[in-house]
Amino acid sequence: MTLALSRALALLAAALAVHSGTAAEAAQAVPVASVTIYPGDIIRDGMLTERDLPDNFPGQAVTALDRTALVGKTVRRTLLPGLPIPINAVAEPKVVSVGAMVRVVYVEGDLNIATYASALQAGGVGDTIAVRNPESGLTISGVIAKDGTVRIGTS
Missing domain, CATH: 2.30.30.760 (SH3 type barrels.)
Structure with missing residues (x-):
């Protein structure tokens, strides 16, 4: 077996382990973008929707799990619809701009x-x-x- 094939099989096994949750596994509703949100935009409640993800989904520790942590914040990088929103992708809006x-x-x-x-x-x-x-x-x-x-x- 070649090294590339063994790496591919290891990645496939890891992906299956992540996505092969049991039916009894609990899910939580996580806010995700319902539209593409661009850097500099202020997040409004209508731009978000909920998506059920397993309790142990990858990246949970760095994902915003509550709508209130997102609404009113400024987007630092493009947020795509349906994907969990990382905490570091949003920031408090700027009150003062350079030169003001x-x-x-x-x-x-x-x-x-x-x-x-x-x-x-x-x-x-x-x-x-x-x-x-x-x-x-x-x-x-x-x-x-x-x-x-x-x-x-x-x-």
């Missing part, structure tokens, strides 16, 4: 200082990004808040 003028707020105790700066990086809520003050040229880092402002300071 963002409100920068410094808060420490009762002291509040606000200004505007140009975003040097894109980011979502909770991301730390760099911004540049257009008047001074100073670059600072801050955390993006839910309202799209960049927060700097301790409070």
Whole structure:
């Protein structure tokens, strides 16, 4: 038996072992794309459908098992209809884009200082990004808040 033939038989045996579940094997409904979803698209509930997969399907550990983990997220790579959606294929939507003028707020105790700066990086809520003050040229880092402002300071 040639090496190529033995490898092919081993792959076939592995594939049969994966797909030869018993009738009593439990299945779970997993969200899958109902249409092709492209990078940059925001996932809406209507873009998803459910598909029954065995409890021990390959890739279960890295697959989104709940619709709520997907709806409202931005797609990072093309999602094809009927296939399970990997967790790393979606991300939080970007609140700030590169070059956008963002409100920068410094808060420490009762002291509040606000200004505007140009975003040097894109980011979502909770991301730390760099911004540049257009008047001074100073670059600072801050955390993006839910309202799209960049927060700097301790409070």
